Amino acid sequence: MNQNFLKKIKRNDRMARWVITAGGVSIIFSVILILFLITKVTIPLFQDPTKEVYSRTPLPEQLQGQQVLAVGVDDYFENSYLFTDRGTLAFLDAGNAEIRKLVQLSGGAQLNSVTALGNHRYALSWSDEVLSLLELDFPPFFDADGKRTIRYEVKDRTDVAPPDIDEVPMRSLLAGQPGENLTRIDLLQDGRILIGREAVETDLFGNEEQTLSSVSLEEGLGLGISALVADGQGRYLYAGTHDGKLLSWDIGDLEAVEQLDHLQAFSDRRRITALALVFGDISLAVGDEKGGVSTWFPVVGDSGKFQLKKIHVLEPHRSAVTAISPSQRDKSLLSLDEDGIAYLDHMTSERHLLSFFTDTPLRNAALSVRGHAMIAANDQGQLSLWKVDNPHPEVSFKTLFGSVWYESYPEPDRVWQSSSGSDDFEAKFSLAPLIFGTLKGTFYAMIFAIPLALGGAIYTSQFCNARFRQYIKPTVEIMAAIPSVIIGFLAALWLAPLIEDRIVSILLGVLFVPLSFVVALVIWQALRRQDFLKRFDRGYEFLMILPVVVLTAAIVTVAGPLVEQGLFGGNFQLWLYNEAGMRYDQRNSIIIAFALGFAVIPIIFTIAEDALSNVPPSLKAASLAMGASRWQTVWRVMLPSASPGIFAAIMIGLGRAIGETMIVLMATGNTPIIDMNLFNGMRPLSSNIAVEIPEAPVGGTLYRVLFLSAVILFAMTFAFNTIAEIVRQRLRVKYGRF
């Protein structure tokens, strides 16, 4: 033979071997890679936040000798600023602390204290008892050459004169918005609180009317108030005392001030040293002399009244808490203690995120607006700037799976609510209701599917006439190919209204179909004595039973409304609500049982039928030859032999039901509730992904949590499928070529 030709063939063969081997291996491994890539997206959820010192600089020379009262920084590590006791506001370069601009805020008075109100807004308390509200801004602008410079400005400054009293207030603070309801609150030496408000109301025609009102609160008299805070809108006022009491007032309308709370918050009478409102102004953060930080919000108590209640306890400090400042982005809190150590904690997840400290104790600390930067000044006036990487503070194992007491909820709960209209919303990422939804839907679907599919498979493979068998199996297989979107659409838009209309018929059917089946059997026993009917006996049973089922279905359909009229006053849904307190949803678990069940029946049927048909016929022949009846043969011989295959069929069906998306998306109503009620819907993991992923910002917490739910879904189906596969492989080995 031609040597060249042989060489060519051999070369081709070698090449093919390489290509196929390399291709095959790489395809298989790249497909398996999917799992790892999805998991990779979720990893940042569980990583600890990190901090990194960006710069550490001494106080600029010009400011030496002055005491720093407050610091602040932007999110881009460009600009920082500080207030000193001499009333100087210094804008600094964040990197090297060079002074960019100095602003003298005072007209001679000393600055006593500075309170941050968030978003670069501050309330300043002067030694002449005047309070100032001001907002800082540093907008960039571009000149003609395109050079970028930053303008540093104090945007709005509003001064509020002290109340007309003889003494110097112990503490003063501002709340509300200037030009709307700016409120000045003064704590007097004896514990009285004076509130003065300058309210501006605009009527329909745009005329502004200014009213001044004031009130004096006497409830704090003699209690020794040690901390005081009001919310940003000037609606609520909170106070803490030396002996661990918490007080609160509704000061929304000064003419009708109402005390809301007066309770012993700490039984060991520890002194409350710091109060602050968590972002959103619902929760109150309380710091005490023992270093504890806890958050409180009003919950309906035993008396039916709203009362402050301790909800979350955060990482305790080792010494008294001196200040708490809330994050402006989420429900995180920055708390500073007497030792000069700052803790960053998240309220909802109760996670201790980071600790900040330097060689000398920190005295002032502040987060940037978006939480990317953290600046602090220590005892010696040294400024420290940290870069903070804290992408998902709200996620912890507990918030994902456990019960969490969310703001304004009456009790701890597992809730999924990923978004809301407002920015200060507390995201609720509990996967529990979704996992429950998946399991509930799967459970009802399997209850419906397993008996039908297995019964059908047993009958088709063992009892059915061979002529029918060769049609039934392909028919069922074709049913498996019906797109789930079609099943879902029919279930939601055709079946659901139908069942809502005829729910009683369905319930009757559950009762009467088996009953009529028994009756039909008895009648058949009588009839089959006739010889010509005997011919139809074996292998044709399902045809004989078909009219019975159809007839029963028709009867219950007609009888349903009559029974509803008689027993349930004509409206089952109303009866259900009044008598059992259950709500009837149109898209409920019955619909899911039918639709999802129908989607998995062909899968279970086909695999189970294969398993039964593959049992060596010799076993069957032997059993029948020993005189066993055909059912005894099936029950005692065939089913045990095929049981691994049947088990695999159920597992694969289960895996399919868990992962099915379109049917549950269309027919469940998508309400994330934990309720086993047959007449309610659910929200499974799969449809939750489909619903929410288009709106999830890439890399955000929601995005990663959705990937986590995909991983959970994957893990569930993977487990079921692997079990099934292993069992099937065993079966294959056991029965060899059969």
Place this chain on the structure above:
Amino acid sequence: MRKYLREGEPFVWATAATLALTLIISAVLIVVVLVNGFGVFWPSKLAQVSLTDGQKVMGEIIRTEEHPDGSGLRYQFKTGNRDLYGLDFRWISQEHVTLLEYPEDAVGLERQEYGNFYGYLKAFSLPEGRVEAGSLKQQYVELLPEVQRRMEHLDDLQDEVMVLSRKMQKIDLETQELLYESKNPDVSAVQELGRREAVLKEDFATLLTRQNKAMDGLEAFVGIFVDAAGKEKNIPLSHIVRFYEPNNMNVLEKLVFYLGKLVELIFGEPRESNTEGGLFPAIFGTVVLIFLMSIISFPLGVIAAVYLREYSKEGPVVRLVRIAVNNLAGIPSIVYGIFGLAFFVYGIGGSIDALFFPERLPNPTFGTGGILWASLTLSLLTVPVVIVSTDEALGAIPGGIREGSLALGSTKFQTLMRILLPMASPGIMTGFILAMARAAGEVAPLMITGVVKLAPALPIDGVFPFIHLERKFMHLGFHIFDIGFQSPNVEAAKPMVYITTLLLVLVVLLMSSVAIVLRNRMKKRYTYGTF
């Protein structure tokens, strides 16, 4: 009797009953789809009722049922005329009806907007100087060619507008690119582009005036219609898609009407936020998607299976891989979808944008869902199906055939190409068809990788470079979900959902039936008798 129970005969009957129930449910599903789907286009008679309060209502009777308060029958009318009444449907109790008739001259109109119109043709309002003679119907027939000619002219103008706007868009992109690439761009080139754009803009303006004029000329042909109550409505003839008198049609005419609608369904563009008109973009999108999926998934699947069956050494590793592959076939499609989103769309697509189209950022080109990413995701989803079926087909070939071929001196590759693959081809084909059927019906992963409600352009068209893989697309399955669940008027959209469902069911059932027949034929050829 006890013997009867012990022998378990009732249990046999019970299994028979479950099979019967399964078959009934399947049959009901198919029948519901067929009845609702096939019936959609058949023109139903227009009924006119006079009510006790003197009102007259005309429409198709959709449903007749017992009134819930037990006062007798009630009819659900599809009254159309959304622009006049605001609603498409109306319930009328039989007790309020004094007269039910089917007027011969009742007219149904399918319109470009506001859904159907039911009423009577009263007169025509034509451009000055034109007078038509004969009956109204004859006049309409004579006017139609003229109107159509003008509409075609308008379409031509519209095409020109599209060409011009595309040119302008291209210049815009070129300008962006020039400005992006260098700090101090070639001023003369930019100015040149600006000049060209100005010329185009001028052309564009004149074209628009011509278009407006043609439009005005066309809109002058107006039909004056009245509804059952006598309310007049002027409808430009160009807005009428179809004019018919259902009460005056014989079966043959109805059949022609039906076929016309069917042709429109398959080749027409959708109207009225997808609830009317055709499905062409959705069918086209589905076909392109399946095609792209196939050319990626089939070779990969076959190579992987050939490796597993013919080249790898049997052992625990291969067994594990096989379990993994079977397992992958069972992974939820939404998981594949979310992977496609992260890996293809944001990962690869984002990188392509950053490398090749940086001047268009932040508007994504490939970094957003598109038909390429959707088909890649789908091919990942279908690769296991192809692997499993090819693997099984190769495994079913008796070892003797391989040995025979090798013994005759052929190499392994020759054996594979000349003997094994041809013998396994029915099984492999089965895998392909099953994969295609799965791809046709799968919606969840597409929803997050690039399918849209209404795509402005097809993924393949006559504009360079002809195949636009980055474009978003429409899909039959998503169409069902979208118009059934996200359209503003679900009740009015139902017929369209049913017909789309019917189409999809037919396609998928046809494909799977072919697959099953192929497989059975193959089984017969290569299985050797067991007993």
